[in-house]
Amino acid sequence: MDDPLGAADPSDGALTSEERAALAAWAEHDASDGFADAVLQAWSVEQSDDDQAPLEPEEQAGRRTSGRMSMRSVIGLGAAVAAAAAVMLMVRVAPPGTGQAVAGTPGCEHAESSLRSSDLLPSPTPSESASLEERGSALGDDAVAVLARHCSPCHDGEDVDARARALDVFDVQQRSWWPGMSSAQLTETRQRIERLGSAREDERRSVAAFVDAQLSLRAHAG
């Protein structure tokens, strides 16, 4: 609870001009040379990428928009490229009829390079369908809490900084936020949370459990 001290008349505690000057001097700090150029460069990159980034966890967005890539970003990018190459190789070598390649999914640039997890999961029996649906909905509540924490503001429809194309994929403010997502987008969401350095292990498990449940349900529904 807040200390009510001074709440009735805040002017009693107002800083003196000397105190305020000392505070201002302490806080005085400018950006380095070239900061404005770096911002503009990042803005330009963001605008050109906007059509290609429907899913954007906040940490990833922050790193991508930075004009100077950190070593962690470089390693992450390298890992992502390697993973994409491996997936493409797997798709190419998969025997005909295994159905592991995903047809292009509008609005998600990762669709063509993602595996459909549902193809790799056993289909539930009809009797399991109802319980899966209930379980999926409950898991969805847990998962959206994780996404709200890591994917806002881009995917938060109530945030002024939300991005239209991100909201087209999902909006954490929606009670049912996943039915419009393709299986590839769900899979990509799980993968992004798995890669996210700031996500806790229980958060990763929560999203993975939800995505697996949804994919199983979809596989069963055909």
Place this chain on the structure above:
Amino acid sequence: MWLGVYEHVATMRIGSTPSREVTDLVLLRAQRGEAAACRILVRRHQRRVVGQLRAMLAPVGRGGIVEDLAQETFLRAFRALPRFRGDGRASLGTWLVTIATRVALNELRRRPPRTECLDTVTESVGGAEAAIVERHASAQAIERAVADLSPAYRGAFLLRELHGLDYGEIAEVLQIDVGTVKSRLSRARAKLRHALAEVHHG
């Protein structure tokens, strides 16, 4: 060509006080997405934004992420700029500072500050930032006092004392009521005053 001359003229005025007409023109052009105008806005407000972020992330800006977050602040502002309805330079500056404050609070939520004594921090930062810390004992005292405040208290305190927002504006930014703003300010001021008194009176 036009933009180059325009930017030069506008930039020349940044050091002094640009006229209301120039300020509004820059804002209008930035809202239309013109890069030159966006650059002018960044240059004009970067000191204020970086100062707020550095203060919010005390001690000493938490190891060099200040400019990354400043960049994120401006990018958020650019995304929302077409919807911004301000009435001049002051309100745009205030708006940017409120965005910077929210960015800083998000960062502090995601990565809560470690409890470190200032001496340790001073040893671990680079020369320029360490020099700022060491330059004056009062700066150290302020740094320590602000670092001791919880993020919510810092936000209210800095928005009021550094940027002059009124209680209602602070309440809106931090999504708290005005009474809470006042009580947070009172406690934060008392802490700062106590820290400065210790420096001045031994």
